Amino acid sequence: MSLPRRFYSRPAEDVARDLLGKVLSHGKTAGTIVETEAYPGGDDLASHSAAGLTERTRVIFGQAGHAYVYLCYGIHDCFNVVTGREGEPGCVLIRAIDPLAGIGLMQKRRPNARNASEFANGPGKLTRALGITRAHNGADLVRGPITIHEGKTKRDSRIEVTPRIGITKCADRPLRFLLRY
């Protein structure tokens, strides 16, 4: 069962933290979300939405619970979840997942990976492993084909908060969330 719309209709920081431990799936592949970053918009210059409402950032300003997929460094597709109220910008970048299903398929899609832990331990790797592309930009996660649902609660799991990485602006804000277990 997919997470309800209201789960996403909250501030990006809250959604980013609560997304840890949830399961992201597409087709036969799925994995537990273990790393996220919040891009709340507003005065956060690191957010793509800081440039304002453009053709590219349109979906970030749209209804929560939709996918924002963009091309990074001309090479990689990165997957985000739109958050907050409609008309207000905000999204969460999914940075890493722990493979749960479709291991064989992920292996095939990521020939460079040495082992399962390297299938989706990065924003660009994760989209490759799950088969997510820019064609999914704007897709509704409540309906599919990409969905997010509850996962099993792991024992002794802790949430770690650090500054976001790979950015130059607002690089000091603690908006990166990791699940350690």
Next chain:
DNA sequence: CAATAGATCATCT
């Protein structure tokens, strides 16, 4: 093993 460069292109100035 750590550091660095190259790949590659849509979006914005």
Next chain:
DNA sequence: GATGATCTATTGC
């Protein structure tokens, strides 16, 4: 025309 929410191969200790 510059820039980037990255990944990988290669070079250098």
